[in-house]
Amino acid sequence: MTTTRLCHMDDVPDGAARGFDPQRTGQATVFVVRQGTQLRAWRDACPHHDTPLPWRRDAYLDASGRHIVCAAHGALFDPLTGVCTLGPCLGDALTPVAIDMHSDGSLYLAP
Helix, strand or coil: CCCCEEEEHHHCCCCEEEEECCCCCCCCCEEEEEECCEEEEEECCCCCCCCCCCCCCCCCECCCCCCEECCCCCCEECCCCCEEEECCCCCCECCECCEEECCCCEEEECC
16 A cells, blocks of 8 residues: 655744645645644634634744634644644534554655
8 A cells, every 4th residue: 555755853943833735636625733743634624614723825824833723713733733723613623533653754645
């Protein structure tokens, strides 16, 4: 089974997020958030109306870098749990995407 490589963990700086287009649709459908050594991947869609989250490429976090933000609705999400902590979808959560990190630091979509 072929797995899809997203990037090396160093390609997502600590306290940042980066979007990916693994199905080559022309738009990011998955994004990875890094906080220290913890990395989480989420489907790039707000649970409120299924809209993409960023207002521009890779702009997934608010100005403080502490929350994922939906540019369309202003909803804030915890970057490690994906739970909405403020906004119209309060209590809902982002859809997690399983990833594997190989020993060399490369991130892959989990099979």
